[in-house]
Amino acid sequence: MKKKNLHILGLMAVLIVLFSHSVVWAISAAVFPVDDLSRQHNSVDMAMTNFLRAEVSGKGIDVIPQSKVMAFMARYNIRQLGYLSSPVIMRARQDLGADLVVLASVCEQHKKPVAMGLTISLIRTSDGLTIWSNTRGLSQLAEQHLLGIDSPDSLNAIRSILAGRIFKAWPHALNFTAGRAMAGAQLARIQEKSYIQVESVVFTPKFVRPGQDVTCTLRFHNDSAFSRRAKVFIKVGNNVHLASSEDGRFYEAKWVGVDNKPGKGTLVASNESDGRLFKSLTADKFKDDEFPVTLILDWPTGQHVESYLGSYIVDSRPPAFTMKLMAVKVGNLPAFRDKILFTIKLKKPEPVKKWAMAVVDSKGKVIMRDRGSSDLPDEFVWSGQTNRNLRADDGIYSICFKIWDRAGNSSEMSRKVMLLAVKPRVKMALKQVGGKLQASLRAGDNVPVVGWNMELWAPDNVLLHTFDGQSLPARIVLPISEATVDKEKIQCILKVRDSLGGTSIHKINNLALRLPVRSRAVRKADSAADNVWHIDF
Structure with missing residues (x-):
């Protein structure tokens, strides 16, 4: 009986030893937020991040909770996505207990047709080496199935398929125990470098x-x-x-x-x-x-x-960009009266180190400057003023813009604009046609008129007639005779609006002053008292 018990104890000891040598520890990985390079600098794609977390977990790897990863990024003030320095990667091993770090960037993304490109890297935290990387792209057009059955029709569907395919090349050699991440010689090198x-x-x-x-x-x-x-x-x-x-x-x-x-x-x-x-x-x-x-x-x-x-x-390429002016053209130039808005868009999204803007007059003198040391604002505004807050004179100006990227490469562009602060003007002439009067209206400058209204009033403040239109020149047949105009003091009120947003009201207190039979001397004497411009803001 005693020998039998000893034999059983011996078997148990062997099993314990064998079991102790078969214990494995799961590898852990920290999946950092995916950088979306298709949008603005440091944009994050959390949907793709979640897909990657699921794929890594499906490989039998313990994924560090996202909350801990975010807290780690806040602790070390990590603001740039898609990249970690070697010291930070080492700290991820110490603070998060991560054997691996997963970094990824969305390098291309389109909504119509749905398409996406992804680059992913797997970094070993013990020495900071990149041990695997892969880049894949996927388009809705390339995934069209017969009759459209099971074809991806959204970004989330593309994300899911892309994440699955990119992980098909996942290195199977990662299925090792925590203490034997590499072969013996390599492990010795890691131990040698541990100090x-x-x-x-x-x-x-x-x-x-x-x-x-x-x-x-x-x-x-x-x-x-x-x-x-x-x-x-x-x-x-x-x-x-x-x-x-x-x-x-x-x-x-x-x-x-x-x-x-x-x-x-x-x-x-x-x-x-x-x-x-x-x-x-x-x-x-x-x-x-x-x-x-x-x-x-x-x-x-x-x-x-x-x-x-x-x-x-x-980086040897200067940042290419476009400048779009939101203004109505007068002649061949964008023109404005109060302010002009414009946008700057990079042709290829990349971080901007700094930018500078200047407004130069026709003599080459800089009248306004502005600059910034961060990403580009959504839009820029010039209110037609100088740096001294003085209103600039009417004329032609050049808006000059310059951008520097992170490497110091620069590119610049300038566009000419026209400042027209004067309110819209209109000229009117009267002549008799078939016993009635005909009024001819035309613009007094080169700015297109987009709307006008004419009212005729009797001396007793009774509205006789009203006319309107959307462009000039225009001809209007007035339903009154020259004799009536000569006999009664009929008032004319003309309202004008131009394409730059300016409006004005022109009052003629006595329409007879516009008759061609009137002598120039009489018209000159009466015009000062009866013709009045009223500016309507």
């Missing part, structure tokens, strides 16, 4: 033009005594740059972001007899792209460690 703490990485600038210098500044933790023994290099593509330091904690390396010249090889310290020669990239022409940056550490003992630091972006 290397990079407190901050700064790229100056983050967005560069071709030929512009990039400076990478590293700050290691105080306990990282290895930095006094190891040589520190910065690797960009296949180019390697030695980082210099004065105190063993702050390191700095500088290089040209990208140019058209082939570089030279750089010898890196190594325990190999012939050293390690990294040949630089040879490019016939530069290409706008995001360039990953890697930290290289070489010890005299022969140890060699590489770790992803972050990236910078080369």
Whole structure:
């Protein structure tokens, strides 16, 4: 009986050992909000974010709650979607317990026909390396089925299909236990680097033009005594740059972001007899792209460690934009009376570093300036005033606009406009036709008239007749004779509205003054007293 019990206990011990070795811990992933590049800067697509969370969870991975991810972003003041620096990725491992970080951007989106493009990256938090990425696009036109059955007809339907297809290429090698995320040799490298703490990485600038210098500044933790023994290099593509330091904690390396010249090889310290020669990239022409940056550490003992630091972006294209003036044209120029509105739209959505606007008169003098250091407002307004709040004179002006992107590329555009502050004028002439009077009306300037009204009043304030129209010139047959006009003092009130929104009222207290039989001397004497302009605002 005692031997039997010992045999049972032995079997239990074996089972316990086997079970202890079969325990696995699920991998955890933090899915950050999806950046929607098809709209304004830092627009978020939460619908696609939820689809990605569901797909990641379907791979057997524990997804960090969205509330914790949002709290993490608020804690570290993360405002730029679709990108995380290496230090922040490391903090996601510490604060959220995330083994992986999922970043994605909607790079294209249309409502008619429904279409969407998506780029996704999977980043390992232990070393900040991107271990998988994929880009796919999907259009409603390409998904049309026979008779339209089960064809996607909304953005949500496209999102669901796109998220499912993009995850078909999900790396199956991620199905590992928490303690064995990589093979033995790779795991040893991670353990070896566990004491290397990079407190901050700064790229100056983050967005560069071709030929512009990039400076990478590293700050290691105080306990990282290895930095006094190891040589520190910065690797960009296949180019390697030695980082210099004065105190063993702050390191700095500088290089040209990208140019058209082939570089030279750089010898890196190594325990190999012939050293390690990294040949630089040879490019016939530069290409706008995001360039990953890697930290290289070489010890005299022969140890060699590489770790992803972050990236910078080369941008050679000036921001193309359009200027739309919301104004009526007079002749060939947009014209306005009180204020003119215009919009600035980027042809390709991208963040704007700053913008500037100026109004220049016909002599080349700047009379008004404005500027901003953020995204473009929805619309701009010029009220026809100078920077001294004085009303500008009537005339032709140029509205000049300039935009700078994050890399410092700039583009500008100017449009001519006409300021016409004078109220609408009209000229009237009378002549006798078939025993009755005919009134001829025509505009007194080049601004089109869009509405007018004429009233004839008897001396006893009785309305005799009314006429109206929508354009000039116009001819009106008045149902009164010249004799009646000569005998009675008939008043004429003419109201005019032009295409710029200006209105005016012209009163003729005695219509007989407009008769051609009147002498010029009489008309001149009477006009001062009887012809009055009334401006109606």
